Amino acid sequence: MNDLTTRQSEIFEFIKKEIEFNGYPPTRSEIAKVFGFKSPNAAEDHLKALKKKGVLNIVSGASRGISIVKEDLGIPVIGLVSAGGPILAQENIEKRIPSTQNILSHGVDFYLRVKGDSMIEAGILENDLIAVNKKAQIKKGSIVIARINDEVTVKTLKSISSDLVVLQPENSNYSNIEVNPKKENLSFEGTCVGLLRDFC
Secondary structure (H helix, E strand, O other), rough: OOOOOOOHHHHHHHHHHHHHHHHOOOHHHHHHHHHOOOHHHHHHHHHHHEEEEEEEOOOOOOOEEEEEEOOOOEEEEOOOOOOOOOOOOOEEEEEEEEEEEEEEOOOOOOOEOOOOOOOOOHOOOHHHHHHHEEOOOOOOEEEEEEEEEEEEEEEEEEEEEOOOOEEEHHHHHOOEEEEEEOOOEEEEEEEEEEEOOOOO
């Protein structure tokens, strides 16, 4: 973790446990006492080192002004979605991409790995990762991630009304998918806001 020394790791874990158990962090004096430092200044030096390594925040002038920097778990990459299961189910997550590496201007909630060639004329190829925003407006012309009954598909939203939704593949070899929301279960998991491709 951020190349912490053994002592720094011990102090960091102690602070985490104190916050989890008590609801607030220890003071410098308490840290000094637990680790046998001669003065709180030694504890302060370790806290500054932990801050420099990006795992702690310190508020100067506050005896308990210590907080843990939230870990960046990253944006999940979703593989094959099990029929009927939630798209973000743990078993669907292949890996995570650190959000600090996200170069897209829109918010990305997850990446979905593309299967098949139904969107090749939109430049979306098999195994591409499409970036999905769950809160972006679903509108005509958008590339959407739709769940029809138990199946998840990526298509262009051609038209939408209360009794007919038309999803258009971007491949002339495929026909449009027409769904009556009154007769079939239809929901939108999000909108495609970008794409990542591995050329290796």
